Amino acid sequence: MISDFVKDPKKRKFKDELYAMRTFIYELRQTFPDAEIIYKEGNHEERYWRYMRVKAPELFDIDAFDFASLCHLDKHNVQWIEGKNKLNVGGLSIFHGHEFGKQFMPSVNVARGLFLKTKANAMCGHHHQTAEHTERDVNGKVITCWGVGCLSELSPDYNPYSKYNHGFAIITKGNGKEFNVKNYRINCGVIY
Numbered sequence: 202m203i204s205d206f207v208k209d210p211k212k213r214k215f216k217d218e219l220y221a222m223r224t225f226i227y228e229l230r231q232t233f234p235d236a237e238i239i240y241k242e243g244n245h246e247e248r249y250w251r252y253m254r255v256k257a258p259e260l261f262d263i264d265a266f267d268f269a270s271l272c273h274l275d276k277h278n279v280q281w282i283e284g285k286n287k288l289n290v291g292g293l294s295i296f297h298g299h300e301f302g303k304q305f306m307p308s309v310n311v312a313r314g315l316f317l318k319t320k321a322n323a324m325c326g327h328h329h330q331t332a333e334h335t336e337r338d339v340n341g342k343v344i345t346c347w348g349v350g351c352l353s354e355l356s357p358d359y360n361p362y363s364k365y366n367h368g369f370a371i372i373t374k375g376n377g378k379e380f381n382v383k384n385y386r387i388n389c390g391v392i393y
Contacts, residue, residue, distance in 0.1 A: 212358075222272050225352075230277040240274055241282040243297035243327060292378030294319060298327020310334055311348030324349060324372075324382065329365035331386040347384050 249268050253261045260266045269281040282288050288295040301318055312334035315323050324347040332348035350368020367387035374380050386393045
């Protein structure tokens with residue numbers, strides 16, 4: 202609800218979005234009590250910080266209004282990765298996707314676009330599309346990139362004909378640089 206896009210105030214409210222996020226974080230922790238859960242800041246969280254700087258600068262540096270605190274991440278042992286910082290899980294680089302700016306607009310395959318940008322094992326979710334792209338470099342090293350689906354609305358008012366799909370990924374870290382990715386798509390409530 203806090204964005205530059207024109208919004209329908211009857212459709213949703215920031216309070217409802219916040220409570221839905223808190224519920225999701227709670228349920229995630231209940232389902233995976235021992236998992237390391239990491240929340241990487243993206244463009245939607247940047248909108249919150251921009252709103253606070255412009256419309257409520259007096260509240261900007263108060264702990265209670267910190268985005269991670271508002272979402273109760275601390276209460277559920279969820280690690281917050283701030284800003285456009287890259288996250289590494291083993292040999293996998295994880296980006297939200299907005300870090301690359303508007304010049305990173307893959308027209309066909311999000312994962313291939315990410316490969317062309319990073320030339321490394323990488324994952325991003327900003328484009329809300331499940332995708333995978335694998336190539337070998339000249340030395341035979343296999344490089345794979347993934348695009349991850351979303352858990353949000355598929356046809357928002359500002360993009361009613363999007364190519365979004367529901368999905369999520371689970372990454373298992375091995376020893377050293379080892380990792381394993383399970384990139385799931387959700388269609389009609391069924392996980393594939």
